[in-house]
Amino acid sequence: MSTKQEEIFEATFEVPQKVKVTLDKHMLHVEGPLGKTHKNFKKIPVELEVKDNKVRVRAINSRKKYFAIANTAYSIIRTLCDGVLNGYTIKMKIIYAHFPITVKTKDGLVLVENFQGERAPRIAKIRGQTKVVSKGDEVVLTGPVLNDVTQTAADIQARTKVRNKDHRVFLDGIYQFYKEKGIEK
Known part of the structure; x- marks a missing residue:
């Protein structure tokens, strides 16, 4: 096993113009033209940050398992934003x-x-x-x-x-x- 530290996965999602995203502790609130929704990320082991109309998703570890979990969280956020925009x-x-x-x-x-x-x-x-x-x-x-x-x-x-x-x-x-x-x- 190598002593070199692997890079931790991090992805940034650009929020569409008409959609507003806020983060309250572990609860992500998404609001758009078609309505409001929310998702609780308390039991999903990722770090979320909302800043300047962007949502940053970061894995908590460099293992493949956490890379997959972070990609799933990214997909959930994208689906929520698409839903309140298009349905x-x-x-x-x-x-x-x-x-x-x-x-x-x-x-x-x-x-x-x-x-x-x-x-x-x-x-x-x-x-x-x-x-x-x-x-x-x-x-x-x-x-x-x-x-x-x-x-x-x-x-x-x-x-x-x-x-x-x-x-x-x-x-x-x-x-x-x-x-x-x-x-x-």
């Missing part, structure tokens, strides 16, 4: 063979009614600032935080899983088929 869109398709499925939103919940003829609706929670709109046989999810939009889509798809039947034959459900950066109007 994210996911489209899901409603598939049914016999019983027509209806999707409604109410009080922060997505209600999937008449799934395989069931009388009680299947319920999925809407995460964060995600907006859910049902248009015919499509469900469109939009929002500024990628984690919230994708988790809401995953919850809807998981709630419409076919139970006690062969899933190769009974293909009913709501499935994601389209994902893009930017909010579709």
Whole structure:
């Protein structure tokens, strides 16, 4: 093993013009035209510094593991800034063979009614600032935080899983088929 000290990873992210980033201890607050969000970096071992519209991410050690963690933190910050600036869109398709499925939103919940003829609706929670709109046989999810939009889509798809039947034959459900950066109007 060499006695030479390896260089510690450090990267600087240039914050876009319309986005404001502040750091309060371990909490990173990001504010943009589409809304506000925050991320807690307390359990992520990196050093963060916000200065002159730039965010500096620095690994705490020179090992490969900490290099990877610092790159992940950099990616998280970039995704948060892109989200409050452009937003994210996911489209899901409603598939049914016999019983027509209806999707409604109410009080922060997505209600999937008449799934395989069931009388009680299947319920999925809407995460964060995600907006859910049902248009015919499509469900469109939009929002500024990628984690919230994708988790809401995953919850809807998981709630419409076919139970006690062969899933190769009974293909009913709501499935994601389209994902893009930017909010579709």
